[in-house]
Amino acid sequence: MENNLRVALEIGVDRALDAAVPGLVGATMRAKLLCLHHYAGERTARRARAVWSHLCLGCHYHQYEIGPAYDQVCVWRVEVGELVGELAL
DSSP: HHHHHHHHHHHHHHHHHHSSSSTTSSSSEEEEEHHHHHHHHHHHHHHHHHHHHHHHHHHHHOTTSSOHHHHHHHHHHHHHHHHHHHHHH
């Protein structure tokens, strides 16, 4: 589930940046998130970076670690939905 949310956020960021600055296809997502504040506003970019980082950690926990709780995944789902909507404007 976390991976699907991360991919949805990445697609939203890609679409927003591609509309503003074509040619960033080869850039890493970390670089795209750093560029995002120029095109989507500082607050939206900060939220996108934060939730993307949390989703990456949620996708890559080890067997000896406790994965994200169901409630946390639900919060991330709402946040990703809101961000994708904001980025589509």
